[in-house]
Amino acid sequence: MSDLSALSYYLGIEVRQGKEELMFGQSMYDSKLLEQSGMTECKPCVTPMEEQLKLMKVSTTAKVDATLYRSIVGGLCYLVHMRPDIAFAMGYASHFMEDPREDHWAMVKRLLLLRQGDDGSMDHLSKDRLRVGYRLTVFSDADMAGDIDRRRSTSGVLIFLRLASISWLSLK
Known part of the structure; x- marks a missing residue:
């Protein structure tokens, strides 16, 4: 058994531990996903999915790079830890992993743009508040x-x- 020191990064979650608080965030992981998908300069959006979006596995739109689609969707799964509001959209996007098309990719890009709108701040959990x-x-x-x-x-x-x-x- 060995001591690996204080936790600082785990499953895409940055952890900073102070004497009186814990801070959690995923801005570094967000940046990696945006860079991997080539969307670092795009404008952010505010909702994870279009209203009443209906997609089918059998689509007539053009095929997209299945490896990139799977990689991005898999990466977005780690963001659900800190953002449970994207869980439904992530589950919906994962239905199309076998044969992703342009309309499926558009939904995944919207999730990435939602994440880009975050300001990079970290969630704070004060130890005193837990005690009190x-x-x-x-x-x-x-x-x-x-x-x-x-x-x-x-x-x-x-x-x-x-x-x-x-x-x-x-x-x-």
């Missing part, structure tokens, strides 16, 4: 290749940050 009145609880579960026919894994994470009750505080 907030309680952080994290649950995770996974089954590795639990689907026998398709050999696919299922995983999930639930994170709760809630105000602790007065009785809980008085017991401590």
Whole structure:
């Protein structure tokens, strides 16, 4: 066993640990994805998906580079950790990994442009606030290749940050 020092970067999440707070962000990972897709100079958008967007696997639009599509969609999956608001759009985009087309790629580009609109700030989690009145609880579960026919894994994470009750505080 070896000590690898304090956590600073994990699964695309930058972590800065101070004496009184933890800071989390993904601006460096966002920049890498935008650069990889060639969209660093594009204007940002504010919604993850067009309203009432209906896409089909069988499309008449031109094919796109499947390797790039899969790489970007896979990379965007790591952004869901800090931005659960893009989870539905990410799940929808992943349906078209087998044969991606121009209309599918347009949806993925919109997700990238949504991320570009972020100002690069980090989320702060104060240790004092956790001691004084907030309680952080994290649950995770996974089954590795639990689907026998398709050999696919299922995983999930639930994170709760809630105000602790007065009785809980008085017991401590």
